[in-house]
Amino acid sequence: MNANSDLDDQAPTPNGDLMLQTVAMPADTNPAGDIFAGWLVSQMDIAGAIKAVNVTHTRVVTVAIDSMHFLTSVRIGSVVSCYAEVVEVGRTSVRVKMEVWIDYHNSPEPIKVTECEIVYVSVNPQGQTVPIEQ
Numbered sequence: 001m002n003a004n005s006d007l008d009d010q011a012p013t014p015n016g017d018l019m020l021q022t023v024a025m026p027a028d029t030n031p032a033g034d035i036f037a038g039w040l041v042s043q044m045d046i047a048g049a050i051k052a053v054n055v056t057h058t059r060v061v062t063v064a065i066d067s068m069h070f071l072t073s074v075r076i077g078s079v080v081s082c083y084a085e086v087v088e089v090g091r092t093s094v095r096v097k098m099e100v101w102i103d104y105h106n107s108p109e110p111i112k113v114t115e116c117e118i119v120y121v122s123v124n125p126q127g128q129t130v131p132i133e134q
């Protein structure tokens with residue numbers, strides 16, 4: 001018997017810290033009534049930046065977002081939760097792993113929508129890179 005069988009039976013749960021929670025609104029939809037992927041990416045970028053600034057304590061800019069796959073559509077009224085975890089801190093950059101999960105009125109468990117990694121760079125007010133003090 002697998003020693004991890006109890007763990008295997010558990011529903012998957014979000015990884016990382018909850019950085020942003022919002023509700024998907026009608027203004028964020030396409031004509032079919034589903035939420036735009038771009039709106040979701042925007043929420044992830046904001047949430048990841050908050051996480052990155054907790055590390056850099058400077059202004060940050062987004063330099064890279066890796067590939068994303070969307071596992072399910074998002075309906076109006078869903079509670080959208082963005083989770084973030086710092087996976088790497090470089091000289092001037094912070095790589096943050098993001099996950100997005102949704103809850104809808106009748107969903108028994110949160111549902112994972114997507115994940116990606118976003119790289120932020122620490123910059124000064126002029127937009128020049130600034131080493132992160134660690």
Ligand SMILES: CC(C)(COP(=O)(O)OP(=O)(O)OC[C@H]1O[C@@H](n2cnc3c(N)ncnc32)[C@H](O)[C@@H]1OP(=O)(O)O)[C@@H](O)C(=O)NCCC(=O)NCCS
Binds near residue numbers: 061119
């Ligand atoms: C981010 C920016 C300041 C970096 O300037 P740069 O001259 O390329 O600086 P560097 O080459 O020293 O790179 C800085 C860090 O970013 C990392 N980086 C640069 N390009 C990257 C990429 N495509 N993927 C991952 N990391 C990257 C570098 O590895 C480096 O990390 P480290 O210092 O921790 O080792 C500059 O490219 C910029 O202003 N880009 C626009 C950012 C922006 O406006 N974003 C919002 C767009 S709407």
